[in-house]
Amino acid sequence: MLAIRPARPADLDVMMELAVLSGRGFTSLPEDEATLAARLDLAEASFTGAVAPAEAWYTIMLEDTETGRVEGLAGVRAAVGLKRPHFSFRVMTLAQYSSAIGTRFDHQALVLVNECGGWTEVGSLFLRPERRSGGAGSLLARSRYMLIGAEPTRFSHTIMAELRGWFDEHGKSPFWEGVASKFFRLPFEEADRMVTSTDGQFILDLAPRHPIYVDLIDSHAREAIGRVHRDGEPALTLLEKEGFDRSGLIDIFDGGPTMTCASDEVATIRxxxxxxxxxxxxxxxxxxxxxxxxxxxxxxxxxxxxxxxxxxxxxxxxxxxxxxxxxxxxxxx
The missing domain is CATH 2.40.40.20 (Barwin-like endoglucanases)
Incomplete structure (x- = not known):
């Protein structure tokens, strides 16, 4: 039988194994032992109530009770953006009109925002490839909402989920190559690692301050805006079944979409x-x-x-x- 249980520090080896399997762009599951060890310590403290509710980050493991093997994991972060900004790009429409020639243009633009402060984030959902059928993914995903529903006052009214953005057949992110890399001038892997292993000051220092007009972006990067990674499509389907919608926010590195839903509207909780x-x-x-x-x-x-x-x-x-x-x-x- 498959069962969900809390993660614990002894899970470090299997968590590292899953991190390696997850591949590029899985920001919340970095191939960094120190970061993962700290996260497991935080998970244990979160489940036992040893940290303030807003600081909690719950990690759950999907375990085969017959073999003891961990088949996947997922997480619930009680509140993002409280101690450090949680930046996104908002895809906005900017209207421009010239009375001189009687012409109006609507331009889509990417605008750096910090709108998610205090929201609860569900994420880090990853399964071993051989377990991606038969309902294991649904159990893992929906158990996050059962966790939230168990003690809803520990969480925000707004639940968010960030999905990994599109990577091409060569393992490159068109959005990173065409947009984000122009500002951060770092290899994608290093920037991705720094999101979870530093205080994020580099984002505040280097991210664009002015709107980026979508029409000026390389076509490959433009097509990747809000596009989900091929491995993330099942997760997108599960989120939509729960009532999540696209928020108009995208990840500043890979362009993946941010989905949101009110906690009392999540189907499993309701x-x-x-x-x-x-x-x-x-x-x-x-x-x-x-x-x-x-x-x-x-x-x-x-x-x-x-x-x-x-x-x-x-x-x-x-x-x-x-x-x-x-x-x-x-x-x-």
Whole structure:
């Protein structure tokens, strides 16, 4: 059975393995052992309540309970942009009109903004390639919303997700090559690493202060604006099913889109409720189930017989959740 559990410092080796597999442009999963070790320490402190709610960054692991192998991971960052700006480009329409010749032009432009301060971010979703079918991705993605729904006051009303931008068949980002690299004059890998390993001052120092007219951008870079990486298309589909929309914001390095949704409009959260757990023979229907608190959070998708006040699941599913009969459990169809 596949189960979601909190990440812990002992997961460093497997997290490094997943970081290598994730490839270029996966900013939140850098191939940097010190950065990942610090993130795992923060995850442990976040789940136990040892850090302030706004500083929490929860990392969850998808584990095969039979083999103990970690098949993927994902994260929920309680609030971005509080201690350092969280920059994006907003794709804006600038209207220009000349009364002398009676002509109006609408120009699209990229404008540097810092609009996401305080928003909750869901991200870092990565699965081993052989696990990208059969519902594992959905379990991992939706468990992030069950985590938020368990204690919603710890999170923002606005939930955001940044998707990796487009990379060509040679592994290059057209948006980086055509736009961002002109300002940062760094290799993409170095700039990407500095996003997570430094305070981001270099972005504040070097990012463009004035609008960039889209018509003046190289065609390959222009076509990459808001385009999702081929490996990110399933994640985009899952986000759209949950109610996320494109916000008009894009990543300043690879041009990937930022998706947003109000927390109480996220489909998984909206459909969830808390019932009493009973252990027995479940029906044929499936449900997403999770614990009711962030500390020790766990989640599974399993057969469940759902009643008005109680839900019956197998002993295997209950063991995966580390729950006993009579305990409260959250469910979402």
């Amino acid at each position: 459909a969830s409720r808390t019932l009493r757990l009973e252990i027995g023979t479940p029906g044929e229907g499936q449900a997403l189930l999770s614990t009711t608190q962030i500390d020790g959070f766990r989640s599974v998708r399993a057969a469940a017989d759902i009643g008005e006040a109680a839900v019956t699941i197998s002993s295997e599913a209950a063991d995966a959740l580390k729950l006993r009969g009579g305990d409260p459990v959250r469910i979402s169809a």
